[in-house]
Amino acid sequence: MTDQETEGSGSLLLDDQLCFALYAAQRAVTSAYRPLLEELGLTYPQYLVLLVLWERGETTVKELAAALRLDYGTVSPLLKRLEGAGLVRRERAARDERSVLVACTGRGEELRERAARVPGALSAATGLGAAEAARLRAEVWALAERAEAAAHRLR
Template sequence: MSDLRDIPDPLALESQVCFALAVASRSVLAVYRPLLEPMGLTHPQYLVMLALWQHHQVSVKELSGLLQLDAGTLSPLLKRLEAAGLVRRERDSRDERMLCVTLTAAGRDLRAQAEKIPAAILDRLGMELGELQALHQSLTRLITAAHQAASTDPRA
């Protein structure tokens, strides 16, 4: 592991992981935006739809865990998707306390359009698939490390 003393200025903006991640996030989401707009989706709504296309029916609690979003953030997303006719929110018949989210026919049909997005993103970024897969693995490790660090912080 390198030592921070090897970096000329460890507080330089361009040396900060948080800065690089923030700029990368905004930049990548800007690449998605024109692909999602014709589908009537924002990026957070697209993430919800991805989870539902994969899992078909999930509770709001499960969806919150999958997307790593709190209920206060997820609820307005689901309301907008429901108003757009893409999802349905219903109480579970076995447990009335549980709210389940399912795709409507229109939500299922939208998947055909969405299937074009990964290839379009790859093309627009001009990167090799292997590069993006390696980046994904690194980011997944970073997310895990950040969650562990946050959970061991006595102030958290």
């Protein structure tokens, strides 16, 4: 059977599933991050929250959840743990009491310097060069957009 025939045949073989390849890759990448982030006292999801805050500065929980493509119920416990660790602060917005603002504390900002080595360390560990990483990232983002559009059509 050719690749085209396999793609069009609706194969139910596990290794033929794009979703499984992406799932396995995501788990492997997260696992590779684990020792690097343990040195910082962070989990991978907490690292992602801090990346958004380091990039954007103070932001609302709603904007943070949107940036991470997570729901509020998932982001809220992450923020609670980060706040307990003294890395972020949350407070009600003065202009809109319904809105909660999140920002890094001084300790959270200090962690940024130590975290700056994580991307390079992961690249070195995986042997993924900058050009290859950029190409792969662009392809995965394009797939994410197409899958999101498909999900909306299928609802």
